[in-house]
Amino acid sequence: MRTNKQIILEQLDQKSSLLVEAMKNPVSENGWVFSIRKGLNMTLEQLGNKLGISKQGVRSIEESETNGSISIKSLKEVAKVLDMQLVYGFVPNKGSFSSYVEDKSKELAKRIVMRTHQTMQLENQGNREIIIQKAIEDLAFEIKQEMRRSLWD
Structure with missing residues (x-):
């Protein structure tokens, strides 16, 4: 029987799988705001009027997006005046949240088992490799099922 934690992890995997596809076709180095404005054949002044700011203000928004300093709030405001939605999320480098948790579970389990094994070796009670x-x-498996908080220490 699946636990609530496992169900949540599966839901995260489902949602992030859509973002993985989007990552395969990243926006240009000029950013989304610039790309959309140009794609819609909209001037800086026209977008500025929609936002209630100057064209220099729009240029500043575009620059802050390309250098990574733009706020989510600003992006949402641009999306709203363009009658669009801002979509953002996180995608694990390992491919899925489940894989990420599984790898972390293995790392933690290995640390715990090897610590115990070293203590037993000092007492001449070491185990064979297959048992380890x-x-x-x-x-x-147990750590992953329980989704222990110690995974993140």
């Missing part, structure tokens, strides 16, 4: 790997796999 099985312990890591089992613990990683």
Whole structure:
């Protein structure tokens, strides 16, 4: 039976999969505001009038988008006056949230099992490699199922 945490993780994967497709065709280096304005054949002055700012203000918005300093609020305002929606999100570098959590679970499980193994070796009670790997796999599965907060320490 799936837990609420697992269901939420699956939903994040579903939502982010749409963003993965969008990432394959990134906007030009000039940014969305510039690209859309040019694509609509709109002048700086025309967009400025819609926003209630000068054309220099629009240029400033476009520049702040390209250098990464624009606020989400500003992007939402531009989208609103253009009768559009701003869409943003996060996409894990590992491909999916599930893969991300699985990798983190394995890392944590390995740290825990190896710490215990080292202590046992000091007491001449070390385990064989196959037993260690099985312990890591089992613990990683348990950690992922529980979605322990210690994953993020």
